Amino acid sequence: MVVEQEQRLGDLKPLHGRLVRLRALEPEDEPLLYEWFNDPEVTSTGGGHGYPISHARERDWIDEANRPGYDYCHFGIVALDDDRLIGTVSLRRTSPENRSADLGLSIGEKTRWNQGYATDAMRVVCRFGFQQMNLHRIELGTYAEHAAAIRVYEKVGFKAEVRTRDSAFFGGRYRDGVLMGLLEGELIE
């Protein structure tokens, strides 16, 4: 019985999905992240106003983000097929009392868009949040017009909860935001 239990525990791969695995970010990832987070095509879908980011700032950010833990959990997303970094995903603003966290995802490698990598990474990070961090609720924000992202989030089980009117201004106009939530037990694998 004990042996069985140990085998099962040993089989746990909390950071692995079908297409991707998650790992900590490293200082060596800086050039890629610098490229992605200065690319308006990548950043416009995740919010932000498009201010440029220096190498120094990016290095500082990695220095902060590369120690995943309960309070501030950032991961690099690595494609299983060629073991290369294709994006980042995070659980932030965790509240132990509310057992909640905010999720942020970015697939920086544009050649990997629309092929299921974001969906798989979402599933892995949400499973990690529920099964390893013991969260009750995971929340994310996107824009109402960003239909492709909303479809991915809904596929994983997120429900659109709030439509925030005119809550973000960029590209010359106000845009509605959408807050989406996923509770324990709602993740669709």
Add this chain to the structure above:
Amino acid sequence: MSELRELVEHRPLEGRLVRLRPRDMEDEPALHSWINDPDVTQNLAARYPYSHEAEREFVKSLRDTNYKNAGFGIETLAEGKLIGNLGFHETEAESRRATLGIMIGEKDYWDRGYGTDAMRVLCRFGFEMMNLHRIELEVLAVNARARRVYEKVGFQFEGTRRDAFYKFGRYIDAHVMSLLEGELRWD
């Protein structure tokens, strides 16, 4: 309405029942008693008790009132008595948005229109003096009284963050509401 127009030109922090003013160390005992009063905090996010030392640090952090730190005390016009706090946090300049928080700490002043008046004055200040476009707030689903006040002022319900707060042994939904430029109501 034209009367209010004149008022706002000269006294943007005054309403019909209250004025908004900065807080000083003399206010610390009142602020400390409110944040430690379970009747006051039961519908707020606050959970842990506050020491006088922590409260003094908080009051110090309020010293400069400005775009990023637009917090006020609520004082009655009639007696000049401090009865609560309110203000904006998480102001974001590019999107011209801010999040509003309010507490009426003096329980004798509940349900008498003071909170409503203070909300109106702060929102007017936000739109007309800070040039905000959107003011948002969150209210626990169990706090029906507050939600009625927000609706009276013109806030619109936008949706429900399910199980967003845990207090008193259960998860509680949070309602998100917002008020855009031009939506503030005085009657």
